[in-house]
Amino acid sequence: MEQLVKLIPLFPLISFAIIALMNRRLSKPLAAVIACIGVLLSFIDSAVVFQSQLQSFHPVEVKVFDWIIAGDFNASFSFLVDPLSSIFLMVITGVGFLIHLFSVGYMKDDDGMRRFFAYLNLFIFFMLVLVLGNNFLVMFIGWEGVGFCSFMLIGFWYKDNKNNDAAKKAFVMNRIGDLGFLIAMCLIFFNFGSLNYSTLFSPGFLAESSVSTETLTLITFCLFVGAMGKSAQIPLYTWLPDAMAGPTPVSALIHAATMVTAGIYMVARTNVMFSLTPDTMTLVSIIGIATALLGAVIGLFQNDIKKVLAYSTVSQLGLMFVALGVGAYTAAVFHVVTHAFFKALLFLGSGSVIHAMGGEQDIRVMGGLKKKLPITYLTFLIGTLAISGIPPLAGFFSKDQILSEAFAHNKILFALGLLVSLMTAFYMFRLFFLTFHGSFRGTHDQEHHLHESPLNMTLPLIVLAVCAAFAGFVGFPHVIGQGLGLHNLFEAYLSPVLGVSSSHIEASVEWMLMGLTTVLIVMVILYARHLFVSKNYVPESDSHMKGSFKKLAYGKFYVDEFYNKVFTQPLDKVSLFLEKGIDIPVVDGMVRGIGKLTQGLASIARKIQTGNTGYYAIAFVFAILLLFIFFI
């Protein structure tokens, strides 16, 4: 078993190394095949490990090698497989493999295809390290590693500086979060003397330690700052929409299905700590719901197919944090899983659309793609229904769980969550109808060029659509499960790590909420259909936009501009002032001043050195006299 665990991240690392080292000596298809095999092997391996975890709860710890040892600080490079990490393993390698497969077709005409697959493999490696690590520092390796890969892939087309700027922005914003993570690690080590999960999360360890709640709150707060960065929460969310500058499969894998859920993983992993700090938990749910709302509102008005999906991701991540904030860790992880399926599906579907449209991303010039791209259409429909929360698709179950947990916790939280769900259904169907229904609004060339994607691109869509449709069944809500004699398998599997949610609401209330939510969502969808199909409404062009709120939301509330004014520009100004106002005139000025002073004194001293022996003799005598006086 231990060897199997070690191999999971090793496969993609090896395929990365092969592609990186061989580079041009490999043909492009061969590089793609190697990359896919690397991830496939890792998936099979993960499945075996997952299978064994399913049978009974037995966490496996594997030490790979000693990493940093300094005095009593000891962080080895070691892994931990338990229900939580094994679920993430399955999602990362499974969805990862499908996206690799999709990329073979999507990237086949790109010169940098080898490079692309090398980064993608390296990303999978770091993501696996992130979830496999058995201490905070190993998680941090993965954490920073995926950030680096994300940087490389956002700026994949590096000749355009817009992409490079987006990549840099993502990296720096993540780094702000990472500082929080880093300080949290310092605090944990300082207070508990270890970074190992097995020590920190052993039953009763934290509760019995003499560490105050304030300190624990500070720790969880710092950890959450890290999560904000990686999982794009307010105020560190603006990098994610810009990250769409990368190739679409990257958006699907990194910026929707896996990397951005690292923050949720982190909080779930440290749930023992978070549960002890109610203040941080409240903050988590507030930030979560605020981000969910903001993302949804902005999503309502975007016209770029990938931007809509990006803001939708921001919004869905927010919902996951709401779940974490109310202590429903399982619900959050459940939503991570279903979201990985349907959001990867939607992104890949949009990739298929963009591919067919020859790079066009504006939904205002699409329309009527239904007939030309039947498989993409059908799978995209499933994804859209799933994210909207229509039963019995996967999204329904996970979202329902989050909403009912929120209801049990706080009615306002529930109401806002419901609002987010309704907006989600609206903007998703807006996107869907504008893209696939109605008549084609693009150019003639584009229309001529329209085609369904090849099998290696549609196959991942189909598999993901199946998952998005049925994955929800592993997590039946209790009210439904009881009637059908089915258990919530998902919750049962994770319960040794995440515990069971304590909040229970009455069955009748839960049925009512479920019904209410579903009816409202269906109504929203019908309204969207009325607006975009029956009335053929198409959002106006940028210059004709009316309504100040609409403009504001379309402009993403100008948060980027605000950050630029408040952080980026002042930093440059301060730096400039430090150089031109302090470094050169003051700090160096003093040095130069001392130099000048010495020179001045020297020129006076030179006058004394006349070369006249007589003067010297007199000076000598006086000096000796002085010495005598001094000593006597």
Add this chain to the structure above:
Amino acid sequence: MLTLLLILLPLLSGFILLLTGSKNARQIALVLSLIEFGLALFALSTLKSGALETLNYNMPWIPNMGISFRLGMDGISMLMVLLSTMLMPLIVYASFNKTYNNAHTLYALMMLMQSAMIGSFVAMDGFLFYIFWEVSLIPIFFIILMWGGENRQKTTFKFFIYTLFGSLFMLVALIYLYLHTANHSFDIQALYAAGRSLPLVEQGLIMGAFFLAFAIKMPVFPFHTWQPSTYVAAPTPGVMLLGGVMSKMATYGLIRWVLPMVPDGVHEYGYLIIGLSVVSIIYASCIAIIQKDFKYLIAYASIAHMGLISAGIFAMNMQSLQGSLMEMMSHGINTVGLFFAYDIIYNRMHTSEMTKLGGIRGVESRFAFLFFIIVLSNVALPFTNGFIGEFLLILGVFQTNMVAASFAGLSIILGAVYMLRAFQKMMLGETNSLTLHFPKLEKQEIITLSIIVILIVVMGVYPKPILEITESSIQTLLQGIQ
């Protein structure tokens, strides 16, 4: 004896080079510096086998003043010797892409400098240390003066006077301690004993005097203004020696000559220096952000890193000291790497002004790849050597001073800002008329960069052997202090 040999060999190498003349000077220099590196590895194996006595050497020098030619090595000295002997062949090899006038003199001076620097790392006598410290200045003075670029006279002069000025304070402190020794001796143990017996305020003053000398050499704010202009004026091998090795003489000096000498003073007043170091980190990082010339950027980035090392040393715990030593290694290697990348660009484009460059990745992707890994290490990404040092430093400083460590942590954000900006400006984007004809890298350049990159990754993934070298010495040092 072995330790003495480590000093004598480069000295001898210098004379050999002077005698052989310009022909094949660089090949000879490379071979000689490799032999020296081999010798250092042998010393390492001796140290590991525990035969410490063979590394000691003691001979009376000026007995009536209590000065002896006493050498010795523990893990800390060993690491520094390894760093300088490892970098030397690399610096020599890196210079193969250019032919220098009077090459034999240049290499000879480099060897002499090496000899003095190693001397300062192994000297166990205060006076001897001071001599080596000062002597090491002379070769670099001539290297910059004779092979430097614009404004070299003015900058060299400033550099020379400034460092000399700082050293005087150290000399005064040394003499003061000497006068307090039991039987007037410059022996390190005698000086330690003298220092520890001093009252608190005096310990603080001694610390300050030493720190002044070392702070100028590292440098840290506000004693850094000689550095950027000197870096810019210096020829590449010279700047590599300055930034890569010579700056470590100062940080080493803090560990060897300040912490154990005046521990109470450091406990009492060390926070002042930690504060200054943190200011230095942020100050230099900010200025690095707006630099237009890549060489200036490296200079300011270097100040930021040295500030972190200095803070770590004064935090005085296992993690911070191990981190500072690790970071000294990494900084040495990475600085050489960065300056080499600069050299490659400058030789081809005749400018290092970043806005004039751009798009080099599209022309020479191998260079971009190798260069980027060096950049990543400077940004302290995990699995690069830069991360190990910075992480341990922040972790260690945190245990002594949480606020300082949190501010020092800002360097991971600011570092990313200036390094990625610089990389983007030079390497990414569209190629322009200048970079369009960026010549491919020579084999020698690829090899040099690859060695640096391999060191970065290997040390980052498996730092244990390096941390082990210094572990027990640091432990001893800390025990002696408490």
